[in-house]
Amino acid sequence: MNSVTFSPDATRLASGSDDGTVRLWDFQRPGGRPVILKGNDSYIHSVAFSPDGSQLASGGQNPKIRLWRLGELGASPLVLEGHKDRVKALAFSPDGTKLVSGSEDNTVRLWDLHQPKTPPVLLLRSTDTIDSVAFSPKGTKLAAGGDDNMVRLWGLSERDPNL
Numbered sequence: 001m002n003s004v005t006f007s008p009d010a011t012r013l014a015s016g017s018d019d020g021t022v023r024l025w026d027f028q029r030p031g032g033r034p035v036i037l038k039g040n041d042s043y044i045h046s047v048a049f050s051p052d053g054s055q056l057a058s059g060g061q062n063p064k065i066r067l068w069r070l071g072e073l074g075a076s077p078l079v080l081e082g083h084k085d086r087v088k089a090l091a092f093s094p095d096g097t098k099l100v101s102g103s104e105d106n107t108v109r110l111w112d113l114h115q116p117k118t119p120p121v122l123l124l125r126s127t128d129t130i131d132s133v134a135f136s137p138k139g140t141k142l143a144a145g146g147d148d149n150m151v152r153l154w155g156l157s158e159r160d161p162n163l
Contacts, residue, residue, distance in 0.1 A: 016044025048090040059087025102130030
């Protein structure tokens with residue numbers, strides 16, 4: 001396993017693996033087999049649940065992000081394209097309307113999930129890989145850290161149409 005995360009209500013666990021699958025365990029069915037989500041074609045570096053637990057994002061070796069709607073597990077995931085290299089980190093905003101991603105293409109990108117086919121906002125072009133991203137609990141700040149030993153912080157404003 002390369003990445004694991006609990007659902008917000010702690011009833012499920014998702015894991016990403018180097019075989020390109022995401023496994024979803026439901027603790028309300030003890031002893032049950034996990035649901036296997038296929039759609040990634042290689043190593044998974046990051047998985048993240050939306051705050052309401054209705055969606056799961058996965059990113060990995062392939063620069064495309066998969067967004068799974070957990071109420072429709074048989075459906076293909078929505079694919080978000082914008083990175084040029086591995087996706088290392090993912091985080092949903094507290095209201096679930098945005099997704100931030102960090103990549104080995106040395107960028108941080110912000111996705112508007114109300115308009116998922118719109119290209120993401122490029123927040124940062126760094127000198128090295130971005131390994132971690134996070135929203136503050138109220139969604140007013142965004143942080144990213146990477147292999148350049150820098151942590152960057154953004155203040156988010158609802159008045160800014162790009163954020």
